[in-house]
Amino acid sequence: MKKLRIGVVGLGHRGRAMFRLAGDKFDYVEPAAACDLFAHNFYEQQWRCDKSIAEAYPDCVFYEKYDDMLEKAALDAVIVETGADVHADFCIKALEKNISVLTDIPVVASLDEADRLWKAAQKSTAMISVGANPNEQKFTVMLKEFYKNGYLGEPYCMEAEYIHWSRPGSTERVKLNENGNWRKLLCPIRYCTHSLGPLLAVLKEDLRLVCCMGTGQHGPREDYEEGIVKDDMSCAQFQTESGVVVRLLRNGRCRANIGHHNYRVFGTQGYIERIERNEKPVIRYNSDLDNPELREIGGEFMPPAYANNPDAIGHGGMDYAMMDKFLRALRDGTEAPISLREGLAMTLPGIYAEESSKRGGALMKMYYPWDKEWKTVFD
Ligand SMILES: NC(=O)c1ccc[n+]([C@@H]2O[C@H](COP(=O)([O-])OP(=O)(O)OC[C@H]3O[C@@H](n4cnc5c(N)ncnc54)[C@H](O)[C@@H]3O)[C@@H](O)[C@H]2O)c1
Numbered sequence: 619m620k621k622l623r624i625g626v627v628g629l630g631h632r633g634r635a636m637f638r639l640a641g642d643k644f645d646y647v648e649p650a651a652a653c654d655l656f657a658h659n660f661y662e663q664q665w666r667c668d669k670s671i672a673e674a675y676p677d678c679v680f681y682e683k684y685d686d687m688l689e690k691a692a693l694d695a696v697i698v699e700t701g702a703d704v705h706a707d708f709c710i711k712a713l714e715k716n717i718s719v720l721t722d723i724p725v726v727a728s729l730d731e732a733d734r735l736w737k738a739a740q741k742s743t744a745m746i747s748v749g750a751n752p753n754e755q756k757f758t759v760m761l762k763e764f765y766k767n768g769y770l771g772e773p774y775c776m777e778a779e780y781i782h783w784s785r786p787g788s789t790e791r792v793k794l795n796e797n798g799n800w801r802k803l804l805c806p807i808r809y810c811t812h813s814l815g816p817l818l819a820v821l822k823e824d825l826r827l828v829c830c831m832g833t834g835q836h837g838p839r840e841d842y843e844e845g846i847v848k849d850d851m852s853c854a855q856f857q858t859e860s861g862v863v864v865r866l867l868r869n870g871r872c873r874a875n876i877g878h879h880n881y882r883v884f885g886t887q888g889y890i891e892r893i894e895r896n897e898k899p900v901i902r903y904n905s906d907l908d909n910p911e912l913r914e915i916g917g918e919f920m921p922p923a924y925a926n927n928p929d930a931i932g933h934g935g936m937d938y939a940m941m942d943k944f945l946r947a948l949r950d951g952t953e954a955p956i957s958l959r960e961g962l963a964m965t966l967p968g969i970y971a972e973e974s975s976k977r978g979g980a981l982m983k984m985y986y987p988w989d990k991e992w993k994t995v996f997d
Pocket residue numbers: 627628629630631632633653654655656659682684699700701702703704722723724749750751794795796797798799800933
């Protein structure tokens with residue numbers, strides 16, 4: 619069988635990890651090309667890598683210019699791992715050349731990008747899949763099963779929080795910002811995709827209204843860099859047409875050494891949550907009205923179908939599950955495992971929420987490229 623020629627743009631720690639996952643764990647992949655603004659990310663050994671990419675894949679060709687890579691590398695697919703606020707144009711260029719895409723999240727950074735990417739995807743013969751790895755985690759798998767089997771009924775209220783520790787000046791933080799500034803600059807609520815993605819998997823409607831408030835900055839002056847005005851915390855509430863409410867907390871600043879991904883889903887027939895308790899995530903659920911005790915299982919990320927696969931690595935196995943599904947779809951010519959529509963449905967609420975918080979928490983209506991009323995300016 620002809621191998622799939624895969625390229626990557628963006629060789630930060632995430633791009634390197636995803637490229638190596640594809641190159642090392644899937645024997646039908648040829649890690650053919652890599653692109654970054656900085657050649658040292660390819661040629662030199664970097665953080666969390668035992669070898670440089672050049673050393674690990676001697677046949678892989680490095681490009682400083684993305685257009686050159688698309689033109690010359692004869693790729694089947696490109697993995698887009700540039701900073702979180704610069705994905706769309708890389709995806710559009712690949713799709714225009716009918717090269718398939720696995721893009722990290724959030725998918726777009728503006729309404730205009732959403733419009734252009736949506737149109738490019740409609741025209742292209744290639745596939746775009748969204749790298750929403752939390753949609754592969756054990757909690758999401760269980761939530762979908764629970765819903766499909768009727769144990770949840772219909773969700774009417776859901777909440778999530780994603781709190782990532784952030785100690786200014788710490789070695790890890792500096793390394794996470796090794797090449798770009800998006801972690802320092804991005805409004806916290808824009809990184810809503812890890813939280814909304816799993817919840818939207820059991821919602822029949824799009825989120826339609828948003829009200830979001832930001833805290834401003836409350837820490838000591840030395841915690842903040844000159845000119846960066848990012849809120850310490852964003853707190854958003856979303857609502858669907860029929861009234862389902864989704865509440866989401868996202869941090870910019872957090873002095874506790876925690877990395878919470880918490881979720882709670884209240885359904886008409888049942889309840890399910892993934893909450894950190896005693897520093898361990900636990901999934902608990904119930905749908906038995908006569909016996910309301912919650913049943914408890916481990917809350918690790920590993921998707922159950924991959925639990926016995928020694929290759930299943932990356933964020934507790936969910937990166938592997940996502941890559942496996944993407945590469946199989948590419949090889950077999952089937953649909954994107956996580957569609958652009960799903961990606962935009964989990965990304966655009968963050969863009970509207972940021973605007974709502976700039977307007978002091980104003981209630982805003984949200985539209986999507988598949989809506990009749992879709993437009994690329996805010997109301
Ligand atoms: N899903 C997850 O679990 C997860 C975890 C971490 C990061 N991410 C995502 O991964 C992406 C990358 O994160 P990171 O921390 O590695 O970022 P980073 O800023 O460290 O790396 C981005 C890389 O893109 C390169 N780049 C930027 N513009 C370019 C251009 N025009 N041409 C070529 N290269 C260019 C930069 O030089 C840099 O090396 C982000 O979108 C982030 O949201 C996802």
